Amino acid sequence: MPEAATSLRTRVGVADLADIGRGAAVLGTGGGGDPHIGGLLAGAAMRAHGPVDLAPLEDLPDDAVVLPVAMMGAPTVMVEKLPSADQVGRAIRVLTDHLGLEVTHLACIEAGGVNSLIPFVGAAELGLPLLDADGMGRAFPELQMVLPTVYGIRGTPMSIVDEKGNSGVLDTVDNRWAERFARSVTIDMGCSAMISNYWMTGAQARRALVPGTLSLAARIGRTLTAARTSGDPAGAVADLLGGTVLFTGKVTDVARRTTTGFARGEARLDGTGTDAGSELLLEFQNEFLVAVRDGRTVSTVPDLICALDTQTGEAVRTEGLRFGHRITVLAAPCDERWHSPAGLALAGPRVFGYESDPVRATPHDVPTPTEAHP
């Protein structure tokens, strides 16, 4: 696993998957699926077919044919209804057969415990390289919320397949319609499905994707392991991502409902340590969208809001939140293109129904004891 996108070692084996999965789960900002499930699937595929070559985004030839593959659905369901082993290959095949495409590279459409590892399954099975990149630099709940949409790349034709053998190919006038139809079919498929979409050329991928995501995930994974002994894994990850620790506390309440195909809800945390006496509210739709401290919004999408187990540093996903859990919440900057007008129109806080401009989580957004009690 490379230390950076420029590293020489670009072959990923079974032993590398745990770090990538744990790191990707942090970038998944509460969504993107369970790295344990992603790791089981990718590990089985690699044991059967061998390791996977990571391809740096910047070296991609213009005429490369890049195909992302991902799971779609409610994370609350994805932890109970596992994908079948052949679903990844079928999602790819249904689309490539329909289009007559010869794919040269697979890609991740988002960062997340499942969606950063699922493409390894396809890459191992098909003997294709996987791009060290993704379409968001984080996870978002809806299909059109990817940087390729900002660049005018079509999300369809897309394939969608379930574990029973059903499949569909959708071709829509824009990427929001693709989300709408695919969400309904995903719900009918049992709230989780495998999809392949946003096929693009190498030239498009170099412009529209976020470089180095899988390398970064691996570094986050290693940082978490190393920082356990120091006792502050969340702080170490915040430093690595150029972010900041927002809050440390204990979950006192979780309201969660799986509606319209999403895991929606909110969690409340009572502060501990230097945050004692304060409360943090986290609102989510598959991913954490907004963090509100004592009534003041301290971080919003499109920046990353990540919840980590305070002791182990493992990412806590929205479907895993539970009463009593001791959590450290950090905020980290997203890919800067999400703060462009087109990026905010696609995944800014107003898109999710919040009457708020985006709040960037920088250290001054976190009240120090001096500021809070002058």
Add this chain to the structure above:
Amino acid sequence: MPEAATSLRTRVGVADLADIGRGAAVLGTGGGGDPHIGGLLAGAAMRAHGPVDLAPLEDLPDDAVVLPVAMMGAPTVMVEKLPSADQVGRAIRVLTDHLGLEVTHLACIEAGGVNSLIPFVGAAELGLPLLDADGMGRAFPELQMVLPTVYGIRGTPMSIVDEKGNSGVLDTVDNRWAERFARSVTIDMGCSAMISNYWMTGAQARRALVPGTLSLAARIGRTLTAARTSGDPAGAVADLLGGTVLFTGKVTDVARRTTTGFARGEARLDGTGTDAGSELLLEFQNEFLVAVRDGRTVSTVPDLICALDTQTGEAVRTEGLRFGHRITVLAAPCDERWHSPAGLALAGPRVFGYESDPVRATPHDVPTPTEAHP
């Protein structure tokens, strides 16, 4: 328009559409769409591209490639949201492009005011013959409820397109799954969509389809016109179909709700004339499913329950039922294959939630004044 399937004259022009549409609306048993809309679309296509040749089912060569095309959705919506002119051709093209099929004949999947005429649009545009046949001999609300399902013919791959330019191709493990996904996508498309599915060979079509449906529809249409002067068009149609008049009365109540993509509800009629003092309850899901006279079930699916305007004989569709409407309800035998175990398992009364064996509407099911008041 042929007098029967064996007639020599097998070319259908604009002037024939009204009779076919009015007759098909009777066979549509309250569903199948508005013949006025079907006639507008088919007439425009014929004026642009010329008349359409009807092909008798029994002459079809084994290796013919038969493709049905139809509208799917809630009739309550279809009368307000009209299909676009190019939707029929796109539904066919999306599927034939996907399959690489060379179609030789188009077909109707059901009898109904829209779904008996929509295939004329495609046949005129593509210069293909249309089979004088359909997949039910009536209309049913769900996609899998066709005789081809009884014969093991797959309802997918199927295409589904809307008027905005969106399309999909579904490929499912059985025809019930096709109904499920297509219904969800239809709802997202605005509760009406154009579909093409159940492609089959000539040999399959000869076994699985109902012969002579369009000829029969034309004869019903002409019978209605002729019988207006006699004052008993419903009786004349009942005679033509080998059925019976169940009830004559006035609509006193209609409960209608467009839910899960269907027009569902029930209508109550107070009897007039020889039926004075009795009440008829008609329950429907797009089509009339059950007729209950004074608490006794007098006719059920799969037999045809048809509501006709008492004076004009025009078919009254479930979405057009209204207070005060004077209606004559008749029952007529369906294609006998619907009464086989496989047919009843697909579209018998229990499938729609009724705890009743099928009730065939024969004259003795209609109480005479003597029986009713001994």
